[in-house]
Every structure is written in C-alpha cells, then in structure tokens.
Amino acid sequence: MRRPAWLPSIFRASPPARLASSAEETRRDEGNTEHDLADRGDGIDAETVSYGSERPTDEIPLAIQKPTADQTALPPTLVLQQEEPEVDASDHNTLGDSPSANSACDGQATPKASASAVTNAKPVPALQLDPLSSSEPPIIPSLNPVPALAEPSPSASTLMPPPPPPPPRRPPTLRPTPNNNTNTTNNLPIPTRGPGCSTLAPPPSHSSKPTKPSRQVVLSPGHSPLDWARLTASPAAADSLRGLPAGTPYLRVTPSMLKRQTGRKGKDAWTVLGGRVYNITPYLPFHPGGEPELLRGAGRDGTRLFGEVHPWVNYEGMLAACLVGIYVSEEEGGEGGKGDMEAMD
Ligand code: HEM
Structure with a gap:
C-alpha cells in the first residue's frame, strides 16, 4: 500500500x-x-x-x-x-x-x-x-538535441543559430564581370546611348533651346538689346520714344484711335499689351524677331500674339519709355482723348 x-x-x-x-x-x-x-x-x-x-x-x-x-x-x-x-x-x-x-x-x-x-x-x-547511466558522471541537463555536433563553447548558448559560413567562401570579387548578365541592375551603367533612346539623357530645362528653329534675325549694328536698354535709359529720348509732343500726358486710346496707328503712311505703330498702349515704332530695328513680326501687332491688341511667341519677355520694362496711354473703349475715350489725338496730328 x-x-x-x-x-x-x-x-x-x-x-x-x-x-x-x-x-x-x-x-x-x-x-x-x-x-x-x-x-x-x-x-x-x-x-x-x-x-x-x-x-x-x-x-x-x-x-x-x-x-x-x-x-x-x-x-x-x-x-x-x-x-x-x-x-x-x-x-x-x-x-x-x-x-x-x-x-x-x-x-x-x-x-x-x-x-x-x-x-x-x-x-x-x-x-x-x-x-542505467547513474554510474557515469552527472550529465548537465542540456536543451541541445545534438550536443555531440555542437562545438564546445562554454559561453555560447545552445539556442543560438549556427554560425554563418566563413568569409573565404564568398566570391572573390564584388564587381560583376563583363560576362555576368544575371544582374540587370549592374548593366545599367553600360552606355547604350542612341538618339533619343537613352534614359540617362539630361532632362529638358529652360536653358535648352526649343526644338523649333530659331526665327531671330540679324540685327544691324548699334541695335542690340544692350543698345536698346541704353537708349531707353536716356532722359533726353523719353518724349521722342513715345512719338508725342513733350509734356503730353498719357492718352486714353480708343479702338478707333488704335486702328489708325499701323506704322504705315507716315504714322507710328501702336500696340496694346496688357491694356496699355505702346509706341513700338522706335523698337522695330531692335526687335530680335524682326520688324515684320513686330508689326503684326501694330494697330491692334497684340497681347495674345505676344504671349504665343515669347511670354517670358518683360515687355513692361523694355517699353516703359514708349508708353502712350491706356486702352479704353470708345465710350470711355471722351473729349480729352480725341482732342489730344487731334493735337498730335
Ligand atoms: C506683338 C508682336 C510681336 C511678335 C509677332 C513678335 C515675334 C517675335 C519672334 C518671331 C521672335 C523670334 C523668336 C525666336 O527666337 O524664334 C521674337 C523674339 C523676340 N521678341 Fe518679339 N514679337 C512681338 C513683339 C515684341 C515686343 C513688343 C517686344 C519687346 C517689348 C519683343 C521682344 C522680343 C525679344 C526680346 C525677342 C528675343 C527673344 C529671345 O531671344 O528669347 N517682341 N519676337
């Protein structure tokens, strides 16, 4: 019991x-x-x-x-x-x-x-x-299922994974050989540049020339952009650039007034840009695009045409000395405007 x-x-x-x-x-x-x-x-x-x-x-x-x-x-x-x-x-x-x-x-x-x-x-x-193993020395309990295969290491835990393979077994070189085509990433630097097919081509920027052929003309001597800037900065040329008598105030230009300023028959060429009327006659020999192109906007509102060709051009600064007045409707022109126009004739 x-x-x-x-x-x-x-x-x-x-x-x-x-x-x-x-x-x-x-x-x-x-x-x-x-x-x-x-x-x-x-x-x-x-x-x-x-x-x-x-x-x-x-x-x-x-x-x-x-x-x-x-x-x-x-x-x-x-x-x-x-x-x-x-x-x-x-x-x-x-x-x-x-x-x-x-x-x-x-x-x-x-x-x-x-x-x-x-x-x-x-x-x-x-x-x-x-x-049956009592006659043998006491065995320290171990969690390692295969203690005979483990290397004797008093500090290493039996739960640790086996060590990685020795480094000498790695490939001798880290750079792919020319015949190594398995890694496509390493083949990217190989130049395969053809016209328009390379992915390494520089991206388009503002400094690059447009794909269209340039329509700029060869300016006559003394009519470079720098010459125009020097001329407009002279106080003596202020009234002559406007094409108006000295001391003439800014005019209220109506559509009927504008359409007669085409640059023909001895009259100056006026154009409207952004609601303001400019006398573009003195700028004709300085226009990089040529006089004919600039005259396309004479006697009319050339804002849209100007923006289609070169919207980046600062026309306000370049034509400040050529400002005639503001563009108004026929009703808003008034007597003052008409009188001024008659005085100009
Ligand atoms: C509204 C009528 C105008 C037309 C039709 C016209 C047309 C053109 C054309 C075709 C070009 C050549 C573009 C090229 O390089 O291929 C040009 C260039 C130029 N135009 Fe005009 N233009 C006009 C008015 C003006 C005005 C009023 C100014 C100045 C206040 C001006 C300033 C310039 C300048 C600075 C360039 C050179 C641009 C550059 O090299 O990037 N244009 N224009």
Whole structure:
C-alpha cells in the first residue's frame, strides 16, 4: 500500500493507534524486511535496512527506524515506503558509497526521516531520467538535441543559430564581370546611348533651346538689346520714344484711335499689351524677331500674339519709355482723348 511521504512523522507522533491498526502488517514487515528488501533487487541492500544501519538514516528517509527505549515493547516500526523505489535508488546511489555518511549515524539519537535532511545532502541530478547511466558522471541537463555536433563553447548558448559560413567562401570579387548578365541592375551603367533612346539623357530645362528653329534675325549694328536698354535709359529720348509732343500726358486710346496707328503712311505703330498702349515704332530695328513680326501687332491688341511667341519677355520694362496711354473703349475715350489725338496730328 502506498503511503504519502509525510506519513512517517505522523506515525511517530502517535505510535500506539497507528501501530495497532497496522500491527499485522508491521509484523509481516518485521519478518520480511531485512531479508526481503535485501533480495528485492531494487537498490536497497541489507546494510541499508538493518537496525544497526551504518548509514545515516536521516539521509535515507525510508529506512527502518530502530526502536527507542520506550518502544522496545513494540515491534519495530516500519516507516519505509516500499512503493517508492525511485527515491530509494537515488538516495542509495548518491549517499551509499560515502563512508563518512555511514558513520554519521552511529549515534544513539533516533534518526528522523525528513525532507529537509534530503535537501542538505549532496546535489542530486534531478533531471537524470536514465537509471542505467547513474554510474557515469552527472550529465548537465542540456536543451541541445545534438550536443555531440555542437562545438564546445562554454559561453555560447545552445539556442543560438549556427554560425554563418566563413568569409573565404564568398566570391572573390564584388564587381560583376563583363560576362555576368544575371544582374540587370549592374548593366545599367553600360552606355547604350542612341538618339533619343537613352534614359540617362539630361532632362529638358529652360536653358535648352526649343526644338523649333530659331526665327531671330540679324540685327544691324548699334541695335542690340544692350543698345536698346541704353537708349531707353536716356532722359533726353523719353518724349521722342513715345512719338508725342513733350509734356503730353498719357492718352486714353480708343479702338478707333488704335486702328489708325499701323506704322504705315507716315504714322507710328501702336500696340496694346496688357491694356496699355505702346509706341513700338522706335523698337522695330531692335526687335530680335524682326520688324515684320513686330508689326503684326501694330494697330491692334497684340497681347495674345505676344504671349504665343515669347511670354517670358518683360515687355513692361523694355517699353516703359514708349508708353502712350491706356486702352479704353470708345465710350470711355471722351473729349480729352480725341482732342489730344487731334493735337498730335
Ligand atoms: C506683338 C508682336 C510681336 C511678335 C509677332 C513678335 C515675334 C517675335 C519672334 C518671331 C521672335 C523670334 C523668336 C525666336 O527666337 O524664334 C521674337 C523674339 C523676340 N521678341 Fe518679339 N514679337 C512681338 C513683339 C515684341 C515686343 C513688343 C517686344 C519687346 C517689348 C519683343 C521682344 C522680343 C525679344 C526680346 C525677342 C528675343 C527673344 C529671345 O531671344 O528669347 N517682341 N519676337
């Protein structure tokens, strides 16, 4: 019958009742204990279970206790848990071979089996599951399933992945050879430039020339853009550039007035740009696009035409000295405008 491990201590605390209830069993055990246990082959020899045990009973909690003086009348108490051979085997294997341990129990004090006495004993490989390997040195529990294949490294964890392959096994060169066509990315720098098919061509910018052929004309000497800028900056040329008498205020130019200023029949060429009327007659020899192109806007509103050719040109700054007035409707022209126009004639 299996008994719990705490039963021996209780058993000693109240021996009469406990012993009376198991008197028959105890007698049977008494007669068979020393002999049967020795022959059982479960790791307990006669020396271990005998009364005059030379082994420390406190280290063998399941040994038979020698009856004390006040219990001599009673049969020897068997507190051995015979159904726990694994405990007996471990204790025997661990402590049985120590002569000092055997002699430590030679005293008259009644040894008591307790769990604390076992914990004070030599460390037991608790995870040792194979009793056949008990004769071998204690094996440190390891989680490595294949310890023989692992390199001996006291600091390395067994859970670490295997080391990477050694560097010398890598390819000797990091640059692709000319025959290596597997990596298309490395082939990009190879020049495959054809007309309009290269992806490395510079992107178009404002500084690049337009695809259309230039329609600029060759300007006569003294009519460069720099010459025009110098002329317009002269205060003496202010009234002459407008084509009006000196001190003439800005005119309110109506459509009927504008359409007569075409640059023909001895009249100046006026054009409207952004609601303002400019006298473009003095600028004709300075126009890079040629006089005919500039005259396309004479006598009319040339804002749209101007924007179609060169919207980036700053006409306001270049023609500031040529400003005649503002462009108004016929109704908004008034008498003042008409009078001024008649005075101009
Ligand atoms: C409204 C009538 C005008 C027409 C039809 C006209 C036409 C042209 C044309 C065809 C060109 C040559 C573009 C090229 O390089 O291929 C040109 C250039 C030029 N025009 Fe006009 N133009 C007009 C008015 C003006 C006015 C009023 C000014 C100045 C206030 C002006 C200033 C210039 C300048 C500076 C260039 C050279 C642009 C450059 O090199 O990028 N144009 N123009």
